[in-house]
Amino acid sequence: MKDNIIILGHGSGGKLSHQLLDNLIVPILSGIGPRDQNDSALLEHDGRRLAFTTDSYVVDPIFFPGGNIGDLAINGTINDLAMSGAQPLAISVGLILEEGLPLEDLRTILTSMKQAAESADAQIVTGDTKVVPRGTADKIFINTSGIGFFDHDIDLRGNNAKVGDKILINGTIGDHGMAILASREGLELQSDIRTDSAALNGLVADLLKGLGEGVHAMRDPTRGGVATTLKEIALQSAVDISLQETALPIRDTVRGVCAILGLDPLFVANEGKLLAVVATDAAQEALQIMRRHPHGKEAVIIGEVTGESRGKVFMQTAIGGRRAIDMLAGEQLPRIC
Amino acid sequence: MKDNIIILGHGSGGKLSHQLLDNLIVPILSGIGPRDQNDSALLEHDGRRLAFTTDSYVVDPIFFPGGNIGDLAINGTINDLAMSGAQPLAISVGLILEEGLPLEDLRTILTSMKQAAESADAQIVTGDTKVVPRGTADKIFINTSGIGFFDHDIDLRGNNAKVGDKILINGTIGDHGMAILASREGLELQSDIRTDSAALNGLVADLLKGLGEGVHAMRDPTRGGVATTLKEIALQSAVDISLQETALPIRDTVRGVCAILGLDPLFVANEGKLLAVVATDAAQEALQIMRRHPHGKEAVIIGEVTGESRGKVFMQTAIGGRRAIDMLAGEQLPRIC
Secondary structure, three states: OHHHEOOHHHHOOOHHHHHHHHHHHHHHOOOOOOOOOOOOEEEEEOOEEEEEEEEEEOOOOOEEOOEEHHHHHHHHHHHHHHHOOOEEEEEEEEEEEEOOOEHHHHHHHHHHHHHHHHHOOOOEEEEEEEEEOOOOOOOEEEEEEEEEEOOOOOOOOHHHOOOOOEEEEOOOOOHHHHHHHHHHOOOHHHOOOOOOOOOOHHHHHHHHHHHHHHEEEEEOOOOOHHHHHHHHHHHHHOEEEEEEHHHOOOOHHHHHHHHHHOOOHHHOOOOOOOEEEEOHHHHHHHHHHHHHOOOOOOOEEEEEEEEEOOOOEEEEOOOOOEEEEOOOOOOOOOOOO | OHHHEOOHHHHOOOHHHHHHHHHHHHHHOOOOOOOOOOOOEEEEEOOEEEEEEEEEEOOOOOEEOOEEHHHHHHHHHHHHHHHOOOEEEEEEEEEEEEOOOEHHHHHHHHHHHHHHHHHOOOOEEEEEEEEEOOOOOOOEEEEEEEEEEOOOOOOOOHHHOOOOOEEEEOOOOOHHHHHHHHHHHOOHHHOOOOOOOOOOHHHHHHHHHHHHHHEEEEEOOOOOHHHHHHHHHHHHHOEEEEEEHHHOOOOHHHHHHHHHHOOOHHHOOOOOOOEEEEOHHHHHHHHHHHHHOOOOOOOEEEEEEEEEOOOOEEEEOOOOOEEEEOOOOOOOOOOOO
């Protein structure tokens, strides 16, 4: 590993993150491994299944169009539970505050957390607060951990994608990452780019209720974006995935800012999106269920599982070509969540 | 609140921390409240009780005599579960890494975490890693959250102390805080002061097995020290507590460094100690059980519950006087855990 120190790319969610996890962190803390790359750990206790997840939020800036670090932290952890098919039972909140943080900012952030939890029917049940001297943190970092419960037996882990399955997404991609970047860089013209941060547990419940085991896998494309997440699913399930470039829903403003900055929206983080891998014959119903939900109005089918055993992701381009899609290689946008 | 900004004292575990929690954080995130000041939240799901806790670790320095931020983080969360009477079912690890952290340091810390988890029979099951640019964190911050399960029905919350109960501690006080301070300030002469960081779930299991409901309350005196923790118990249970100064176990070196620095060991953090409030007729057996355990060899009775309804803590001093003990007022030692 480069220079034997941590570099920003190790936090990107892409290749360097995977290397750090696979070569250092997981082998040592091996209770975590073999790493399954899913968003939650699945526990079994006393005959009951539980999901358990943790995420630390270090987003910069802490306030951005459409949200702040607080609701982002609640929604993100609820989504990690939801992707395993679990509903939130309890959320914990660990705050690291930098000396000098205005109490008014803290109040605003906490209020957003409470509202986000309430609208997802989640309970914040325990917490911890630390304060560090000026210059040893950046305003506020938030850890949220969550316990989820299951009211079904469906296995949504990423290794269940099957040839013929359709890939659906519940709306436009790249909004969160570009909202953060536009806000950080002061690109005020792009004022209609807002984070898509949202809790997806309700949408997931609708899908599972409607389709049952027709849903084969779900994952939220956060750090590393849609490309990295699909690559992970392809590798876990040992299948190839083919995407239709023309089907990818991307707002014009997001596409424009990405073009100016030389970024590919396929690698930009989302915080209110899920990729659902569903059986062919369940795909149209999945689309209808998504579109009926407030967080799925712009749902589309973006691709399908085309073959076995290679773990590759291809894009059928708008001009009729085909290109291979890999994970995010380095650090594209640091501190996006 | 002073100047309407966060100050270091808000993280002390003492009065300012209580004010921040009671006046701002808990009222807003009110799912947490009314705040019960216990170390874990108690959940009930599907007829089963679970404990859930979270803690972020920001200790400075990250390596200190007897341990590092890694084993501290594991032991601390296991202890929060243990104080509610729960055994650890699963632990999560959230890492915030500063760009530039040597991978070798990370390796050492992770190895300590794994060892600490193993020796307490705890499983690390899920994790998250974020990286922030140089100067926006201090080397490494770690959040550990934990789920605990119960194999008994005993209620150990702090509001169960009763008049006549004895107060026990499982060994010397102030070791952790003074090890951190000595290390931070480069007081190399004090090389025999080491952290007491240890997982106490085994000791708690022994106490509950031996005494059952004879154990009325337990709490680990971390930030704010023995004084603050006893004051919390006194207030929660609406009782008065009397301490015997001559009974307090304090190492000579810890006492010496405290005297030089003008600190009171009663307010210094511990990371491998528990205060047990036990029925009078169970006190001697409690002492025997503690002393048979590796983490309780120096256990002693340090006081008793003397009266009802005032929430006061008194110290019977060595020279025969009596003084009131309050919570830690400001910031005594920042970043002690």
